[in-house]
Amino acid sequence: MIELRELTKRYGETVAVDGLSFSVRPGRVTGFLGPNGAGKSTTLRMILGLDRPDGGEARIDGDAYPRLGYPLRRVGALLEAKAVHGGRTARNHLRWLAQTNRLPARRVDEVLDEVGLTGAARRRAGGFSLGMAQRLGIAAAMLGDPPVLLFDEPVNGLDPEGIVWIRELMRRLAREGRTVLVSSHLMSEMALTADHLVVIGRGRLLADTGMTDFVARHSRSFVRVRTPQAEAMLDVLARQGVEVVAATDGTLEAQNTSAAAVGDLAARHGLTVHEVSTQSASLEQAFMRLTAQAVEYRGAGAAVRASGEDDR
Numbered sequence: 152m153i154e155l156r157e158l159t160k161r162y163g164e165t166v167a168v169d170g171l172s173f174s175v176r177p178g179r180v181t182g183f184l185g186p187n188g189a190g191k192s193t194t195l196r197m198i199l200g201l202d203r204p205d206g207g208e209a210r211i212d213g214d215a216y217p218r219l220g221y222p223l224r225r226v227g228a229l230l231e232a233k234a235v236h237g238g239r240t241a242r243n244h245l246r247w248l249a250q251t252n253r254l255p256a257r258r259v260d261e262v263l264d265e266v267g268l269t270g271a272a273r274r275r276a277g278g279f280s281l282g283m284a285q286r287l288g289i290a291a292a293m294l295g296d297p298p299v300l301l302f303d304e305p306v307n308g309l310d311p312e313g314i315v316w317i318r319e320l321m322r323r324l325a326r327e328g329r330t331v332l333v334s335s336h337l338m339s340e341m342a343l344t345a346d347h348l349v350v351i352g353r354g355r356l357l358a359d360t361g362m363t364d365f366v367a368r369h370s371r372s373f374v375r376v377r378t379p380q381a382e383a384m385l386d387v388l389a390r391q392g393v394e395v396v397a398a399t400d401g402t403l404e405a406q407n408t409s410a411a412a413v414g415d416l417a418a419r420h421g422l423t424v425h426e427v428s429t430q431s432a433s434l435e436q437a438f439m440r441l442t443a444q445a446v447e448y449r450g451a452g453a454a455v456r457a458s459g460e461d462d463r
């Protein structure tokens with residue numbers, strides 16, 4: 152379990168993380184989402200004791216990071232995959248980590264096997280592709296068999312096979328009862344991986360919700376109607392009190408109704424239809440709507456400063 156209470160970090164004028172409070176529970180994958188610059192990496196760095204908060208605190212299973220003892224046994228993290236001593240072989244890098252955290256040497260071969268790097272164990276990590284470096288970073292995170300794992304944008308730059316692999320690994324780690332927090336700025340990726348979502352914008356909490364709830368609440372659905380008699384159809388629907396608009400591609404988009412009801416109406420009025428289908432707005436659009444204010448605010452602020460209006 153990870154618990155944040157009023158966590159705050161400032162960089163000069165910028166409030167990167169602004170009184171953030173939420174908990175990350177074990178046994179599920181929690182997606183940590185926000186647009187670029189929302190404060191995700193800063194939050195993860197504070198959880199891991201790499202940045203000092205200006206206010207509030209973060210605890211991992213009840214302890215702040217500096218009190219964890221041998222931290223690799225309590226929390227594993229993938230932050231920047233390329234942050235490995237390039238001259239070391241993959242195995243030596245992991246051996247060094249195991250030694251300094253008093254972990255048994257056999258764990259090195261176990262995790263290399265788990266991430267599919269056994270064949271590359273004696274190669275210098277500096278020559279690894281991004282995908283291999285990501286795997287090595289994940290091997291390091293899993294070395295101490297920790298109950299809590301953090302991943303910062305783990306699918307960035309990976310090929311489809313690598314993305315599927317990471318997705319399945321996270322789900323397995325959560326099924327094993329671990330606490331898994333994974334940051335991303337892609338809602339579509341999280342929709343396939345996360346059970347729970349924490350969304351931030353401008354360092355503030357925007358949503359802390361189950362994935363299913365988020366989908367139900369934010370995805371707008373409508374009935375698409377394709378007909379050569381669009382005007383007559385629009386008229387019929389409007390007379391029934393259905394909210395309907397003409398889309399740019401010539402189809403009609405009807406809300407507060409069902410495909411069956413639209414089909415019945417068309418039949419009753421002898422109208423030809425070529426398509427009647429239920430459509431859902433993408434989760435990406437829902438995420439953009441949710442975070443739009445956070446992004447717009449920043450844009451508006453810049454405009455105000457540019458015109459000097461903030462001097463008044």
Ligand SMILES: Nc1ncnc2c1ncn2[C@@H]1O[C@H](COP(=O)(O)OP(=O)(O)OP(=O)(O)O)[C@@H](O)[C@H]1O
Binds near residue numbers: 162167
């Ligand atoms: N070391 C630093 N010095 C100054 N400002 C910083 C520093 N680190 C982060 N920031 C600022 O803090 C804010 C949050 O950045 P952060 O990297 O945490 O966001 P993020 O959500 O991880 O973004 P991204 O998705 O782009 O990685 C940004 O405005 C960023 O410019």
